[in-house]
Amino acid sequence: xxxxxxxxxxxxxxxxxxxxxAFEGFxxxxxxxxAHEAIRQGFRNLxxxxxxxxxxxxxxxxxxxxxxxxxxxxxxxxxxLLRRVRDAVENxxxxxxxxxxxxxxxxxxxxxxxxxxxxxxxxxxxRGAELAKVNPSIxxxxxxxxGEQLAAVPAVRPDVTFIHAQKANRRGDVLVEGIIGIxxxxxxxAKRAVVTVEEVVEDFDSLHPNLTVLPRWTxxxxxxxxxxxxxxxxxxxxxxxxxxxxxxxxxxADRDRFRAWMEENVMRATPEDFxxxxxxxxxxxxxxxxx
Amino acid sequence: xxxxxxxxxxxxxxxxxxxxxxxxxxxxxAPSAACNVARLTHAPDITLIYESGTIxxxxxxxxxxxxxxxxxxxAVTTVxxxxxxxxxxxxxxxxxxxxxxxxxxxxxxxxxTVIGDYAHPKTRLPGGGGAPEIATSSREIYITMAQSKRxxxxxxxxxxxxxxGGGGDHRKRLGIDTAGPTLxxxxxxxxxxDPETKEFTVVSLHPGATRExxxxxxxxxxxxxxxxxxxxxxxxxxxxxxxxLKARTDAAHKRDTSAAKRGSKDG
Numbered sequence: 283x284x285x286x287x288x289x290x291x292x293x294x295x296x297x298x299x300x301x302x303x304a305f306e307g308f309x310x311x312x313x314x315x316x317a318h319e320a321i322r323q324g325f326r327n328l329x330x331x332x333x334x335x336x337x338x339x340x341x342x343x344x345x346x347x348x349x350x351x352x353x354x355x356x357x358x359x360x361x362x363l364l365r366r367v368r369d370a371v372e373n374x375x376x377x378x379x380x381x382x383x384x385x386x387x388x389x390x391x392x393x394x395x396x397x398x399x400x401x402x403x404x405x406x407x408x409r410g411a412e413l414a415k416v417n418p419s420i421x422x423x424x425x426x427x428x429g430e431q432l433a434a435v436p437a438v439r440p441d442v443t444f445i446h447a448q449k450a451n452r453r454g455d456v457l458v459e460g461i462i463g464i465x466x467x468x469x470x471x472a473k474r475a476v477v478t479v480e481e482v483v484e485d486f487d488s489l490h491p492n493l494t495v496l497p498r499w500t501x502x503x504x505x506x507x508x509x510x511x512x513x514x515x516x517x518x519x520x521x522x523x524x525x526x527x528x529x530x531x532x533x534x535a536d537r538d539r540f541r542a543w544m545e546e547n548v549m550r551a552t553p554e555d556f557x558x559x560x561x562x563x564x565x566x567x568x569x570x571x572x573x
Numbered sequence: 574x575x576x577x578x579x580x581x582x583x584x585x586x587x588x589x590x591x592x593x594x595x596x597x598x599x600x601x602x603a604p605s606a607a608c609n610v611a612r613l614t615h616a617p618d619i620t621l622i623y624e625s626g627t628i629x630x631x632x633x634x635x636x637x638x639x640x641x642x643x644x645x646x647x648a649v650t651t652v653x654x655x656x657x658x659x660x661x662x663x664x665x666x667x668x669x670x671x672x673x674x675x676x677x678x679x680x681x682x683x684x685x686t687v688i689g690d691y692a693h694p695k696t697r698l699p700g701g702g703g704a705p706e707i708a709t710s711s712r713e714i715y716i717t718m719a720q721s722k723r724x725x726x727x728x729x730x731x732x733x734x735x736x737x738g739g740g741g742d743h744r745k746r747l748g749i750d751t752a753g754p755t756l757x758x759x760x761x762x763x764x765x766x767d768p769e770t771k772e773f774t775v776v777s778l779h780p781g782a783t784r785e786x787x788x789x790x791x792x793x794x795x796x797x798x799x800x801x802x803x804x805x806x807x808x809x810x811x812x813x814x815x816x817x818l819k820a821r822t823d824a825a826h827k828r829d830t831s832a833a834k835r836g837s838k839d840g
Contacts, residue, residue, distance in 0.1 A: 386701075
């Protein structure tokens with residue numbers, strides 16, 4: 283049952299060294315504040331799972347927190363490579379990083395299988411592609427009805443999933459809207475789930491029930507962190523800070539500059555700092571069919 | 574006639590290949606520019622789909638990522654990522670998958686994973702994302718890339734996305750029943766696969782491009798069609814549409830410029 287907690291406590295109570303953890307968000311609603319709190323608390327030996335590792339995993343890998351990365355696209359979308367991840371894979375800096383690489387279709391299916399309580403996902407994938415040769419967790423399977431050759435991948439089951447969402451109500455139900463990505467599946471596949479939200483409202487009575495809602499009993503803890511997905515965005519609240527993604531390419535390119543940036547913007551910062559970072563982006567927020 | 578760059582010619586030639594009734598799975602970069610120029614000129618009803626789940630989107634500026642807010646804002650509907658890959662792509666509803674490449678070979682096989690050995694890469698690239706299944710589940714694949722010896726190679730280091738494999742009926746032998754790469758648009762030429770061997774063959778040179786220029790920037794021995802044509806130069810409308818789109822995009826991706834302007838329509 284969802285407990286409302288300060289972010290530091292929500293992270294401390296739900297994440298442990300060595301955990302398999304997913305900080306999910308598909309370009310939208312990326313849980314940056316939660317990731318930064320995990321970095322401040324200095325967890326080690328994590329297995330980081332995410333379809334699109336993006337900046338926060340570049341930061342966690344660069345800080346030496348990960349022993350393994352499970353992913354399907356390790357890039358800074360529209361900008362280029364994740365330079366800290368690349369340094370770990372190519373040079374073992376700051377430590378060696380094991381990788382388990384998939385396609386988006388495989389990861390999406392694997393999360394869905396995790397949410398559905400199945401041991402594996404079956405889909406039509408990887409045909410002619412070499413990932414199946416270098417990743418032993420991709421196996422061929424034959425349809426028992428048609429004989430068609432398909433691909434199987436193990437279900438994703440994180441110990442804990444972190445997501446960011448627009449709002450919670452007082453009872454702790456959580457609303458996600460806009461590009462909903464893989465977050466619902468990532469929460470339902472995990473043993474524990476922590477959600478940061480932009481705000482808490484009294485109830486969801488005025489909302490249409492077809493919206494994506496995670497009932498409070500699927501969530502372990504909720505923390506209110508306005509701006510908590512910056513430089514990603516929260517549909518209806520603030521726009522994506524595309525300039526920050528472009529800047530990251532330069533910051534992450536240099537080991538020393540990266541450390542200095544982390545020291546200033548993460549180690550010596552707090553969850554409360556996020557609200558100010560999105561202030562100038564609020565006017566550009568996408569608000570769909572504002573009634 | 575207004576002058577234009579090879580890159581602009583590439584984007585406009587690619588946009589012309591798209592039809593009004595296409596359902597197109599759009600990659601970021603040149604494919605995204607081409608698809609939106611098509612939508613803003615000759616194909617106003619084209620369905621553009623980005624892998625973040627936005628279906629039938631009509632962005633005013635080109636997105637930096639596949640999930641910018643504007644894509645959702647202007648879409649007919651937005652679905653979850655599992656639904657996108659299961660129902661829409663694997664379900665066979667995409668007519669054109671539009672991909673870019675870091676490395677490409679003459680049979681349209683694409684590498685966006687690693688340069689060098691997978692276990693000890695010289696350069697670790699972002700990886701496949703949606704592309705491995707886009708390449709086999711879309712009914713056809715269009716590829717666009719700027720020509721270079723480093724990019725267009727005799728043998729790619731890693732098969733991220735399967736094109737025509739070793740050529741001929743290789744796709745069919747693997748049980749893949751979609752057409753695969755049917756068009757390659759570079760900054761110098763338009764290429765189509767030979768009907769038998771499936772090797773990409775130059776069918777049209779862009780204005781100002783020569784056979785020598787194509788060969789010098791390609792890592793394999795290039796085949797030219799006996800009926801080689803010249804690609805029509807961009808029209809004023811095509812060029813103006815592309816440049817306006819790029820100008821709006823550049824402004825939007827710089828801090829402090831875009832937000833207020835774009836927000837006004839949300840009232």
